[in-house]
Amino acid sequence: MAETTLPKEMKAQVLEAFNQPYALKTLPIPQLASNDDLLIKVDAASYCHTDAVLASGQMRPNPPSFPHISCHEFAGTVVSLSDSPSTAAKQYRVGQQVGVPGRAYHPCGTCFECQDTSRQDSDSVGYSVYCSNARNNGISRNGGFAEYAVVDARQVALLPESITPVDAAPLMCAGVTIFGALKRCNLSRGQRVGIIGAGGGLGHLGLQFATAMGLKTLGVDAADGPLQLAKSLRTKAEILDARTQNAEAVVQRLGAEDGETNAANMGLDAVIVLPEAQAGFDFGMALLKHHGVCVVVSFPEAGFHVSARDLVFRDIRIIGSLVGGNNTLQEMLEFAAKHEVKAVSKTFALAELNGLVEEYHKAAGGKLVVDMSL
Numbered sequence: 249m250a251e252t253t254l255p256k257e258m259k260a261q262v263l264e265a266f267n268q269p270y271a272l273k274t275l276p277i278p279q280l281a282s283n284d285d286l287l288i289k290v291d292a293a294s295y296c297h298t299d300a301v302l303a304s305g306q307m308r309p310n311p312p313s314f315p316h317i318s319c320h321e322f323a324g325t326v327v328s329l330s331d332s333p334s335t336a337a338k339q340y341r342v343g344q345q346v347g348v349p350g351r352a353y354h355p356c357g358t359c360f361e362c363q364d365t366s367r368q369d370s371d372s373v374g375y376s377v378y379c380s381n382a383r384n385n386g387i388s389r390n391g392g393f394a395e396y397a398v399v400d401a402r403q404v405a406l407l408p409e410s411i412t413p414v415d416a417a418p419l420m421c422a423g424v425t426i427f428g429a430l431k432r433c434n435l436s437r438g439q440r441v442g443i444i445g446a447g448g449g450l451g452h453l454g455l456q457f458a459t460a461m462g463l464k465t466l467g468v469d470a471a472d473g474p475l476q477l478a479k480s481l482r483t484k485a486e487i488l489d490a491r492t493q494n495a496e497a498v499v500q501r502l503g504a505e506d507g508e509t510n511a512a513n514m515g516l517d518a519v520i521v522l523p524e525a526q527a528g529f530d531f532g533m534a535l536l537k538h539h540g541v542c543v544v545v546s547f548p549e550a551g552f553h554v555s556a557r558d559l560v561f562r563d564i565r566i567i568g569s570l571v572g573g574n575n576t577l578q579e580m581l582e583f584a585a586k587h588e589v590k591a592v593s594k595t596f597a598l599a600e601l602n603g604l605v606e607e608y609h610k611a612a613g614g615k616l617v618v619d620m621s622l
Contacts, residue, residue: 254277254287254327254328254396255277256276256277257274257275257276257277258274258275258276258277258394258395258396259272259273259274259275259394259395259598259599260272260273260274260275260317260390260393260394260395261273261317261318261393261394261598261601262275262315262316262317263302263303263312263314263315263316263317263318264314264315265314266303266304266305266311267303267304267305268303269602269605270318270393270601270602270605272598272599272601273315275394277396278390278396278397278398279398280328280329280330280398281354281398282330282334282354283330283332283333283334283337284334284336284337284354284400284401284402285329285330285337285398285399285400285401286326286328286329286337286340286346286398286399286400286401286404287326287327287328287329287396287397287398288324288325288326288327288346288348288396288397288398288399289324289325289327289395289396289620290322290323290324290392290394290395290396290397290620291323291324291325291345291413291414291619291620291621292322292323292324292412292413292414292416292417292617292618292619292620293319293321293322293323293391293392293393293417293617293618293620294319294321294322294417294418294420294421294422294591294593294615294616294617294618295319295604295605295608295615295616295617295618296319296320296321296421296422296449297449298320298387298421299318299319299320299386300605300608300609302318302387303318303605306549307387312387312388316390317386317390317391317392317393317394317397318386318387318391318392318393319350319385319386319391319392319393319618320349320350320351320384320385320386320387320391320392320420320421321348321349321350321386321392321417321418321419321420321421321422322347322348322385322386322391322392322397322417322420323345323346323347323348323407323413323414323416323417323420324345324346324348324392324397324413325343325344325345325346326340326341326342326343326344326345326346327342327396328342329341329342333401334401336400336401336402337401339401340401340404340406344406345406345407345413345416346399346404346405346406346407347404347405347407347416347417347419347420347577347581348385348392348397348399348403348404348420349377349385349403349404349420349421349424349571349577350384350385350386350387350391350420350421351377351382351384351385351403351571352375352376352377352378352379352382352384352400352402352403352574353382353383353384353385353389353399353400353403354382354383354400355374355375355376355377355379355381355382355402356379356381356382357374357375357379358374359376359379359380359381361376361378361379361380362374362375362376362379364376367573369428369431369572369573369575369576370573370575371402371573371574371575375402375574376573377403377571377572377573377574378570385397385399385403392417392618393598393601393618395598395620402574403574405574405577405578405581407581408581408582408584408585410585410588411581411584411585411590414593414595414617414619415590415591415593416581417617418449418453418591418593418615418617419453419580419581419584419591420577421571422449422450422453422591422615423453423580423584423589423591424571424572424576424577424580425450425545425569425570425571425572426443426450426451426453426454426457426520426522426545427453427457427572427576427579427580427583428569428570428571428572428573428576428580429454429520429543429545429569430454430457430458430461430463430520431572431576432541432543432567432569433517433518433520433541433543434518434541435461435463435517435518437461437462437463438462438463438464439463439464439517439518440463440464440465440466440502440515440516440517440518441458441463441464441465441466441516441517441518441519441520442465442466442467442468442516442518442519442520442532442535443455443458443465443466443467443468443485443519443520443522444468444469444519444520444521444522444523444528444529444531444532445468445469445474445521445522445523445528445546446467446468446469446474446478446485446487447467447469447471447473447474447475447476447477447478447613447614448469448474448522448523448613448614449591449613449614449615450522450545451467451469451474451478451522452474452477452478452481452591452592452613452614453589453591454520454522455467455478455481455483455485456481456483456587456589456590457580457583457584457587457589458485459483459484459485460583460587460589465483465484465485465486466485466486466488466498466516466535467485467486467487467488468487468488468490468493468528468531468532468535469487469488469489469490469613470489470490470491470523470527470528471611471613473610473611473612473613474611474612474613475487475489476613477592477612477613477614478613480592481592490527490528490531495531495534495535496534498535499514499515499534499535499537500514502514502515502516503515512537512538512562513537513538514537515535515536515537515540516535516536516537516540517536517537517540517541518536518540518541518542518543519532519533519535519536519540519541519542519543520532520543520545520569521542521543521544521545521546522545522546523546524546524547524548525548526552526553529542529544529552529553533555533558533564536558536562536564538562538563538564539562539563539564539565540562540564540565541564541565541566541567542564542565542566542567543567543568543569544566544567544568544569545568545569545570554566591614591615591617592613592614592615593614593615593616593617594607594614594615594616594617595616595617595618595619595622596616596617596618596619596622597618597619597622598618598620598622600618600622601618604616604618
């Protein structure tokens with residue numbers, strides 16, 4: 249390890265069993281495991297829905313082993329490299345601030361995913377966020393709810409000067425996931441996109457990204473807090489309350505605005521489904537015009553019921569979208585910096601993580617972030 253003055257111990261919030269509060273512990277500083285590794289001092293760590301899924305024991309088929317440090321969307325400052333850093337690690341130096349998405353810590357480099365460059369968001373040969381042999385920070389290995397973390401230099405991105413760690417952390421999963429989903433819609437400026445679950449962590453970032461991309465954006469939610477948050481954003485998106493609006497009536501109105509007389513051409517070109525509720529999925533599908541695309545990001549344990557009539561008679565395509573690759577991550581950060589896209593967030597000290605979790609379950613919308621400076 250390169251010479252750096254570091255403490256021998258750190259504070260970390262640890263899961264010791266499912267459905268239990270986090271426990272604040274003192275642990276040894278983690279050690280670098282390869283020449284691709286960087287040791288970072290965590291500056292901010294954001295809470296994701298997946299953290300709640302994991303803590304409740306629903307992360308299947310590969311639940312974590314205990315004790316476990318969660319958080320797969322965080323940001324920090326590089327404090328150490330190996331003595332013989334790899335080409336990827338040499339891109340970074342001590343003192344730089346980086347964002348860290350959880351996926352693809354030490355991918356195998358040889359499987360189909362790692363060798364494939366045909367996807368829209370493919371990374372360099374030998375690295376893939378879709379590698380099934382890779383480990384994932386905060387999920388299958390320790391993550392960012394700690395003062396220090398070891399990360400793979402190939403999975404991180406340098407933060408633009410205008411983006412703080414607290415603003416960057418939510419972008420590392422919520423941001424890159426919704427940005428990647430928007431790219432998978434494959435839309436051009438002026439086309440219509442709907443974001444179902446528009447006031448949540450991913451959704452309110454999606455409203456900002458989509459409108460900055462020049463898309464006509466419709467945001468849909470069904471709870472007071474998220475709806476209020478979505479409406480408070482300085483975007484040109486139209487916000488709908490699914491509890492009081494009828495999807496078919498919305499489609500007719502949009503058709504009239506577009507001067508359409510053919511019902512098949514009325515509605516949205518794409519929708520992104522973020523909630524786990526069947527009602528949200530159905531509302532989104534009903535908004536689509538013929539030949540539209542439904543991008544599914546949520547993963548309810550029981551799945552969704554899909555109408556074969558939508559697939560066959562309306563030619564609706566349904567695709568899944570997990571997360572963007574590292575190239576997409578860097579593109580997203582540059583786009584966010586240019587267009588001032590940022591999460592509406594509430595911050596907590598590391599010691600207050602259980603209070604953060606309580607706040608999360610109130611479902612008020614936006615993002616909740618551990619700020620290590622507090």
